[in-house]
Amino acid sequence: MYSSATSPTPTAPRTALRPPTAAAGRPGPKQVPPPSRPAAPRGAVDGRPVDPRGPAARTALGLRSPETAAPAGPWTPGTRIPAARPGDGRLLRPPTRPGQPAAQERIDPSALQTPSVRAALAGVSRICPAFTPRQVLREGSRHILVAGTIGRAPVVAKCLAPQAVRSEYFDQLVADFHHEVAVYRAFVRHRPPVRLPRLVAADHDRCVLVMERVPGRPAARERHPANAPTPGEVRALLTAVRTLNLWRPPTDVFQPRLDYPLEIARYHSVGQLTDRDAGDLRGLLHGLGHAPLQLCHGDALLSNMLLAPSGPVLVDWEQAGWYLPGYDLAVLWSVLSGDTAARRQISQLAQSGGTLARDAFLVNLVLVLMREIRLYDVPGAGEEQRIMIRRLYDDAALARRAVRAAVGTR
Numbered sequence: 001m002y003s004s005a006t007s008p009t010p011t012a013p014r015t016a017l018r019p020p021t022a023a024a025g026r027p028g029p030k031q032v033p034p035p036s037r038p039a040a041p042r043g044a045v046d047g048r049p050v051d052p053r054g055p056a057a058r059t060a061l062g063l064r065s066p067e068t069a070a071p072a073g074p075w076t077p078g079t080r081i082p083a084a085r086p087g088d089g090r091l092l093r094p095p096t097r098p099g100q101p102a103a104q105e106r107i108d109p110s111a112l113q114t115p116s117v118r119a120a121l122a123g124v125s126r127i128c129p130a131f132t133p134r135q136v137l138r139e140g141s142r143h144i145l146v147a148g149t150i151g152r153a154p155v156v157a158k159c160l161a162p163q164a165v166r167s168e169y170f171d172q173l174v175a176d177f178h179h180e181v182a183v184y185r186a187f188v189r190h191r192p193p194v195r196l197p198r199l200v201a202a203d204h205d206r207c208v209l210v211m212e213r214v215p216g217r218p219a220a221r222e223r224h225p226a227n228a229p230t231p232g233e234v235r236a237l238l239t240a241v242r243t244l245n246l247w248r249p250p251t252d253v254f255q256p257r258l259d260y261p262l263e264i265a266r267y268h269s270v271g272q273l274t275d276r277d278a279g280d281l282r283g284l285l286h287g288l289g290h291a292p293l294q295l296c297h298g299d300a301l302l303s304n305m306l307l308a309p310s311g312p313v314l315v316d317w318e319q320a321g322w323y324l325p326g327y328d329l330a331v332l333w334s335v336l337s338g339d340t341a342a343r344r345q346i347s348q349l350a351q352s353g354g355t356l357a358r359d360a361f362l363v364n365l366v367l368v369l370m371r372e373i374r375l376y377d378v379p380g381a382g383e384e385q386r387i388m389i390r391r392l393y394d395d396a397a398l399a400r401r402a403v404r405a406a407v408g409t410r
Helices: 109-113 115-127 162-166 170-189 231-246 260-269 275-287 327-335 340-351 355-376 383-408
Strands: 131-139 143-150 153-160 199-203 208-212 294-296 305-308 311-314 321-323
Touching: 109 115, 109 131, 115 131, 115 143, 115 153, 115 162, 115 199, 115 208, 131 153, 153 170, 162 170, 170 199, 170 208, 231 294, 231 305, 231 311, 231 327, 231 340, 260 275, 260 355, 275 355, 275 383, 294 327, 327 340, 327 355, 340 355, 355 383
Parallel strands: none
Antiparallel strands: 131 143, 143 153, 153 208, 199 208, 294 321, 305 311
8 A cells, every 4th residue: 555566577487386395486577457357456385286196196285185174154255346457556755675674755745736646635635634745655547645644643645546537447446445444444443453554534435545654664566576575574474464364353344355156257258267177166165165254355465564663564455355264375375476485384374274274275376366367468468477477377277286186185
């Protein structure tokens, strides 16, 4: 929320899939706009193809069939909401590299005078007359972020950009914004066990959100970062995500956010999933009919996590809601292609909940990778982007083999 994606970063292509203990290359470019239905931009574990010779070899993605299963519970599918386009915002503060302290931000007074920003500030002043703008953090076609103060308290105002009115996704953007406002208000009543910006004020009708500005830097500034966080930072981020996933707020506070049968049918209809792939996923999904849902951030990208002195802070809650277990882990796995150790940790977390949790993670993983491929694999892709596409297809093939192995153990 406090930063936007930057330009793609070249990386070396991965020549072969390696077991979880092997080293891997760093990931490559950022996402590109989706050609059709927008999906929330959003991340199983590096391993070898599944050996069909027997159960002992079925350890693809580092996932094994545990002896115990997760407790059962009802599941109701929901719907997916589109996400912001990559490169949608203009970053006005100097980027920093992971592991380095953030440089002092440069204030650009002229950025506060653009028509879009002035229109956004007019909406902010209606609910926070004492708001003093200091700096534009992002000015995009969907959202505008302005840092400022209320008295001596640093805050950030997030507004729907005026240009969004002309967007073909306007209704969905408004629904996203309303949902994020509702999530922040719900967190006031039911405080989650993870750190997030404190709600200051919100205007549901005008799509304005004012919240605390938390000191810290994004864990990454790209969707698929070239420089992953340090191992200690990765552990802290995974701990924060896992803590959120294990939290059990009242069931009526949040809603399911993804219609899994619809997503499978969608990717099957456009040819990204074969008949066998769709059948395998439906088979796993059928077995998860009574699996308990899990509260997930829904867009657990490194760019939506701040590394603050007090620990990780999660921002951008537009997609928060109930998912099958392991959705946030699947998102993280998809964007950490160069960090084998992190993927191994994600694998261990995914299978720690039992067979049902493992199967749910695999379903999430395939759907997340299909979305990433759809975001990247578009006409006119450059060499850097083609490297990312090849890596995503390799990961998708690995996930498919793991799904088939999981189906074979049923």
